[in-house]
Amino acid sequence: MRTWRRTRGDATTGDGGSATSDVVSLTGVSRTYGSGDSTVHALREVTVGMPRGSFTAVMGPSGSGKSTFLQAAAGLDRPTSGSVRIGGTELTGLSEDELTRLRRERIGFVFQSFNLLPSLTAAENVLLPLRLAGRPAGRRDAQAALDRVGLGAHGHRRPAELSGGQQQRVAIARALVSRPDVVFGDEPTGALDSGTAADVLGLLRGIVDAEGATVVMVTHDPLAASVADRVVFLADGALVADLAHPSVHEIADRMVALTGGTGALAVAGVQR
Template identity: 60%
Template sequence: MTRTPYSAVAVRDLVKTYRTGSAAQTVLDGVTLAFPGGTFTAVMGPSGSGKSTLLQCAAGLDRPTSGSVTIEGTELSGLDEAALTRFRRDRLGFVFQAYNLVPTLTVRQNVTLPAELAGRRVDDTAVRDVLGRLGLADHADTKPAAMSGGQQQRVAIARALLSEPAVIFADEPTGALDSRSAAQVLKLLRDAVSGAGRTIVMVTHDPVAASVADAVVFFADGRVVETVIDPRVDAVAARMATLGAPVGAGR
């Protein structure tokens, strides 16, 4: 019997409106989406379509104007700021285009920093294991300035994986990388899903990156316009063109 995937992340009737004086701009317009557990979903759309705002709200980094976000059975609107911070720290992982590494710390110190800030014991075996899996075993004592962009992004992924998060949110994780480094990072994210059962939601503008995902959600004007399963590079690029987003364009 085939098991139906559960929704690791579910957003319902999500609205996000920004106000400047008397003017209001609705960036998310009643979005309802479910991201199945143990899957990799890419979110794409033209600049200003709302895709990054969706990720920020779904990840609990920004509060929606209305609607609900539920992650692993926990509705985020029911959490105060302190509880929300703990939930993000304990249950979620984040990988951004900006690596957000502390330049004065070594690779190992950067990777273990969130756990130490949370007052959790750091398992040295787990640290060695995650660094080894990401090809960073020989760089544990290296500082970010001595590393390439691809290596720094792998450090960011190691940091995200160390706490064994249920869900990883990634915002343009390959946007600043060359094609070789981008391919390595995408393989690591794919392996986190296929090998470890993580759930990944990734915003990207790159059809090649999107083709690594199990599904692509296309956004325009704050709404979902289409979801494509088992995406191909050429089909993704063609769909983006119909949305008015040049291939390779930013957010």
């Protein structure tokens, strides 16, 4: 069995309370858009750390800053202030190229939709990060990655020939192929039916439990969030709650409390 725990450099402790073993740590991260009166505070002074081998769900009502949080944590976007570290590397101050290199070597991504390049086969999609990094990538690497997500027989198919759930599993295989420090998911089950979503969540849970991978997943679905070890809640860009191993109902209640009038939606999500 492969191990996903790898040590890169010195994982020094941030000054915001992150533990030494944190793979991802955000310290006082803020992100604003616009200026003057029209300034939007998407993130306000967020400080949080994710240890190795953990599965964290990030929840919050629409507009709470979930996506911004993910993008800042993953180096897709630069915070206005604060510090982001991944595997001990400080992201602030990295050039766009250095950020890109860091992303493809240490981070895996699974998006809600449009995850795969339609022109490439499943196997080619999986190998793409390695090819972009100029690393030797053979048929066997793709086969191993696809086997792990249960799609070993579909490597030659193009995305259009796969179901939504299968596409998402190819995306997970691609996220894992470079053996990243952390896998980020942005509503990875948002576009899937509940049965398929459960499969995908099971897969993510599996790579955390069996292989020691680290997963950070943004979701609005309490059922999806309940698969995680820990659920953090954002509201108006600020971190408002941090629950360890909460039940579906605890999560749903917290969401209802945060969203107020729109809580019915969250409950509907639970009853699905």
